[in-house]
Each structure stands twice: as C-alpha cells, then as structure tokens.
Amino acid sequence: MKKITINDIAKELGVTPSTVSRALAGNTRVSEKTRKLVADKAQEMGYEPNVMAASLRKGKSDTIGLVVPRINRHFFSNVISGVEEVLNPAGYNLVICQTGEDAEKERKAVATLLRNRVGGIILSLSVQTGLFDHLDEVVSRKVPLVQFDRINPDVEGDKIVNDNFSGAYMAVRHLLEEGYRHIVHFAGDLGLRAYAERFDGYKKAMEEAGLEVLPSMVFENTITRDAGYEAMGKLLADQKADAVFCAGDYSALGAIECLKAKGVKIPGDFGVVGYANEPFAELMYPSLTTVEQNAFVMGNKAASAMIRCLEGKAFNMEEVVPVSLIKRESSGKRR
Amino acid sequence: MKKITINDIAKELGVTPSTVSRALAGNTRVSEKTRKLVADKAQEMGYEPNVMAASLRKGKSDTIGLVVPRINRHFFSNVISGVEEVLNPAGYNLVICQTGEDAEKERKAVATLLRNRVGGIILSLSVQTGLFDHLDEVVSRKVPLVQFDRINPDVEGDKIVNDNFSGAYMAVRHLLEEGYRHIVHFAGDLGLRAYAERFDGYKKAMEEAGLEVLPSMVFENTITRDAGYEAMGKLLADQKADAVFCAGDYSALGAIECLKAKGVKIPGDFGVVGYANEPFAELMYPSLTTVEQNAFVMGNKAASAMIRCLEGKAFNMEEVVPVSLIKRESSGKRR
C-alpha cells in the first residue's frame, strides 16, 4: 500500500497534477465539475496531502510554535488549550516547547522552531535576561511573533497581556477593606513587566490608603513555595505586618505554611492573597484568596492575533485581558 | 538577507552540493579536511538546514507526535517533561496533542500527525472506545507507536505501563492495616486496562484479608471530583462503609468534601486513599494518602522505546514502571 500523490490522482483522471493541486486547494479557476471529480477520486484513493512537500514549495509551514516556561502550570496549560481551540480548527498545528524558566533553553527552542520553518511563534518569556536577540531574530526573519503575559514591550509584534495592575490593586484594596494595614508584598522578578505591574498595583492601593510602602516591605524574587516560606519567616522575626499580597500562589502557599507552623491565625491575625488561582488555591486550608487570570481567553486572543499576522492583516497591537479577584478564606476580616 | 542553502556553500567552496550534504551529515566517506572546511563555511555563512526538505527527501521526519488526554494533569505534564528530556538531546522534536478525553479528537490528532508524516507517535488512550482502527492505521503505515499508561494491549508496538496492580494493592493493604474493613472502591472505566488493574489490586488485597467484594462496593466511572462527591453521598445513605480506595485523586477529593460536609471524621471514622499524587493531594485538609506514579521515568522510558523503534532495534515489548504509596493524613488509624 504505497502512498498516493496528486500525480496518481491526475493520471487516474486523465488530467495534470496542476489541475489536481488547484482543485484540492479550492481554486475557483478550476471548474466546479472537475473540482468535485478530483475531490471524490482523492477520497476514493485515500489520498493524504504531504504537508512537508507543500511547505517546502511554499517556503512556509502551517505549524505554529508555542514557547512557554512550563506546561504544568495551571495558567500556561489553559493558555495552551485556548490557543489550540482557535488554531486547530483554522488548520494550523501547534508545537509546544517548555523552557523550564531557563533562558538558554528558550533561545534553543526558538532556534529549533526557526530551523523547522514554523509559520509563527507564540511565546511567553522565561526570565529576565536582558538579551532578546533571539526574539529580534524571529522578527528579522519576518516570522510572526505574538508575545503573551510575560512580554518584552521593546520587541516588535503583537502582545497580549493580563491586567496585572488591576489584579494587584483589587487584591490589596480587598485586604485593606478587611481591615489589614501593614501589608507587605512578595514580588516576582521586578525586571519582568508582569511582576512590575503587580507591584505598581500594590503600591497604588497602599498609597491611596495613605500607607507608605517601605523598601523593607517588598520581597523581590519571592515566587516559589520555599521562597514564600522563608520570606515569611524573616518577616515575622523582623517587622510588624498583618497581611501579605503575593505575586503568585506558590509563595502564598509557602507563606501560609510558615504562618501555620508559627501558630499565627489566618485570617484574623494575618491575611494572605495570592495570584493566579492555581487549582490548589481553593483546596488548601484556609482556602486562598487569589487573582484569577483568564488564561483560556488569553490563549484565544494570542491565537487570533497570530492568525491575523499570518494573513498579513495586523501587527504591533497590545491587548489587555481583564482579571478578577476570587475571595476565599485566607483574607477574611482582621480582628 | 536571503536564505543560505547547501548549494550556496557548495559554490563558495567549489565543490558539489552532495559533498556539502555528506560533510554536514558527518559522513566518514568525506575527508576530514573538507568536512571541517564545510562546517566552517556553513557557520560563517549562517547556514540553517532546511528540515522540511530533508524530511521530504527521506520520507521521514524527526518530529515525534505525543498524544495525551490532557496536559494539565500532573501525571501527563510530567510524562511530557520526561519524554522531552530524552528526545530533545537526541535531535527529535515533539509535537503535543491534547484529546481532552475525547475519542473523536484522538482520532483526528492521530490523523493529523500521520498527515504531517511524523517519525513516530507516543500515545496514551483517551477513553474506552472499542474502536482502535486509528492505531491500526499507525501500525500499518509502519510508523513506530509507543503506548503508555492507558494502553490497548492488542495493538502492536511498545508499551510502558504503571504497576497499577501493586499500587492499588498497597493502598488497600495500608487501609486494612490501619484498621479499616468496609473498604469500597471508586473505580475508573474498567474497560481501560489501567483501571481494571487497580480494581484487581483492590480485590486481591480484600480477598487476602478474607473480605468479600460485593458489586455494590464498586462504583465504576467515578473519577471526577463531582462523581466522587456524588458517589460518597449515595454510599453514606445506602450502606455501611468505613473507607474508600479511589482510582484517582479527584474522586478522592470529591469524596472527602462530601464526608466533611456530612461531618464524618477523616481519618478515624473514614479512611480515604487516592491515586496519582496530584499536587493538591499534599495541600488539602486532611492531606491525601495516594499512590505516586513515576511519570517522569515513564516519559523517559517511552521516549527511549521510541528511539529504539526508530533505529529499528526493538519492538513489541512491555515495560512496567513501579509506583509507591505516599502515606498522609487521610488514611490514619481507624478508631
């Protein structure tokens, strides 16, 4: 059972391969009649187009590369699903690369995608490196690039971002409304825009409430569970505080574990708000108040933007996806 | 800045494209000298091999398709990482497809991969369909197929499975040792081998303890959180039971939520053991005793098996990956 090509179909039908190719592509310059004839014959012979041959000829492929830090994060796996939902029906294929938050792996992933002549790249940055020539390379090769969430605004191309500022602002407002005053912030890498914006939202809410944000109240690069635990330990030893707004759920988890270990009552004596609404957030005890990012929608938008780029219809726009605060136990009233 | 091909570098060097091709491929039939010459020139000119052209010519591609039910499950995302760890350094690329536990999407995913002429397919079945002609198609096209975890033993090719029987057996033995006697089972789809084996392990442990397993004690297709909650509700209303062994952590979670809602004490009055060690298992309250499957290792093994197939070295072997019981609070002593 050898493979069927358009030549086989052509021979069978007594036409030329060109006609078959056109017919299959739905070209209107070929008669309705032959188009149907070809389609039927193709079906009958079990023809399967060879994507690679077509791509080689066209110098373009229908495969889109998606580069993310890790796929086992709730946020990213939902973005992926959102991207798939749009891209697959449109006839594009997705190849997913994990960077593991490693700048070097990110460069390699992009290089590999480029070597494989993908039609476009959708990417969320791994870490703050300061080196973005791999992205510049993508742009200079005229390969459409869509960045999402963790973006570099200086690189050309579409960008889809979360409303980090509002998310953080809402979170801190909520803590203030529940009666907390000495609110510290466990931040991410402030060189990354997403985290910088969360910090700004925190600061804004605090200042509006007439509270000063001292440098000692901000713990940078504190996004892992361990970092959260450790930072909370230091915090309890060093200064007076009654709440923390964490830039991620994992550090919030660590913080809560530390507070529980020291016998601090949550909520009441201490309020905690996280960010991302990881699946465990609603299951932990106390359940974690957190900011939900609409990852699926973000994936949809990133994919749509990519398709627009591929069709040469748009570029260089930045879209903001709204977020919402999910109130749970960990941020209940201060007593 | 147009693209450099082997022809360009051949012309530059005054040799033929074939020589360049061979040199680049590390063929020993070309002199050490020219090989180095070519390599340097390629570097200098910024040559990037066109993977598609090579694949087209060879009729084979270095891309491996990976088909999983969902990537946001702890187990599967770790398998993916395990696969990547082996495949990427070996020069293969991975394209990941989610089926969302949908048989139709699984068929489509496989068809798409085949159409894209992937070098091989690694797959974990979505659901019990009874129709496996899409897998037969893979086999009949001589595309290497490696199944893992949720496999169909009747389809040719390598298989990597978890030791589901032992995992379940250990789990139930543990409950028995803690003093529980009326142990029911929230099972998955017993048409899928993985779940059937867990059921067998449960049954074996029960029978060894001289306890009969009545049909009323087995709740099939109870793997989601909602199903677990509901089944537990029914269980409490209908019959006497003091423990449940769940074929998944999500149903265990649902079960625990229901028990808590009814004021049943866990552990003590009721023991619960799950399966999979999802990240939330250690974070919930009470923390969940569960069976850890070594997903990463499984990914490694699946990838290695694939590479062996690709090299024509082996096929049709079944490998078993061991599992381990993680004891936490939910299965503490019966009182």
Added chain:
DNA sequence: CTGAAAGCGCTAACAG
C-alpha cells in the same frame, strides 16, 4: 478553464 515546466532544498544511488 487547463497544461507544461520549473523548482523549493536536500539526499542517495551510481559512477568514477
């Protein structure tokens, strides 16, 4: 509306 012809970039016989 269809055909002829050329070629995308690379590899693999077959010669020498």
Added chain:
DNA sequence: CTGTTAGCGCTTTCAG
C-alpha cells in the same frame, strides 16, 4: 574520496 543525476510531492508562473 567526490561528482553526476535524479527525484521526494507539491505549487505556481506562464502559456494557451
């Protein structure tokens, strides 16, 4: 050790 030749399967001018 290297060159010649042919072609993977498809698309796309350019003619008619």
